[in-house]
């Protein structure tokens with residue numbers, strides 16, 4: 001069988017481990033493995049590359065994605081989805097493995113209406129907002145990248161007794177913010193999933209100062225409803241009565257060598273994708289839930305993924 005593999009949406013560290021495992025386990029099973037460059041647009045543009053075992057050598061430790069990625073406007077249209085189905089049919093593909101986030105899984109849900117081949121999805125996004133897996137490939141590395149940066153900012157914040165606002169990634173998800181904030185000892189954590197009360201946060205910071213706290217920092221997810229980091233810092237400066245410095249961590253979070261967790265997760269899910277294809281599975285996202293390999297129909301992957309409520313409940317008492 002001819003199996004296509006692509007990465008789509010934001011790249012995430014560990015995608016390469018998943019590509020490597022899918023390609024090598026696929027070859028071991030006797031499949032012809034075809035890499036599709038540039039994500040779903042690459043499928044529409046027929047950017048196909050035959051993958052051999054050596055094509056995926058020396059990538060397991062690298063961030064980014066060997067196959068490159070993209071966000072395709074054309075694929076979002078019904079015409080684009082039908083065109084992709086036609087191409088897969090004409091080129092003789094029997095299966096497709098798509099690694100990406102929510103947008104990619106929604107795209108796969110649409111594609112399966114027009115194409116009879118098998119489709120398997122793997123959760124690759126730093127945002128950890130795909131329902132059907134406890135952790136997505138890349139989340140652990142992104143959180144660790146951000147922790148490293150925040151620890152450095154903390155040094156200079158402490159040296160100057162300053163108040164900092166640090167923005168982390170997550171347009172619709174506070175998973176990175178919550179994990180970084182708890183791991184670094186933030187005063188407050190602003191996430192898109194819960195309402196933000198800037199006045200209450202300002203009050204806590206002022207009172208903390210009175211109790212002898214020398215510096216403070218707040219972590220904000222880029223998707224918070226109070227605005228971007230610059231806007232929130234202007235509001236906070238006024239409310240707290242002192243200048244709020246801003247650091248936007250940005251794309252530094254998305255690159256770099258994947259952690260052990262992301263290498264293992266990518267490898268496991270990549271290999272599992274081939275096992276599932278061999279068993280005739282289709283239309284599902286593969287993930288790990290409570291330690292067990294799990295399958296979730298594409299249509300269910302957009303269900304809201306809850307943040308760890310227990311962790312959220314600890315923020316106030318941990319920052320007294």
Ligand code: F6P
Nearest residue numbers: 010011125126127169170171254
């Ligand atoms: O991949 C997820 C993500 O990094 C989000 O956290 C962020 O909002 C978005 O991608 C940025 O997208 P782009 O790379 O298109 O700027």
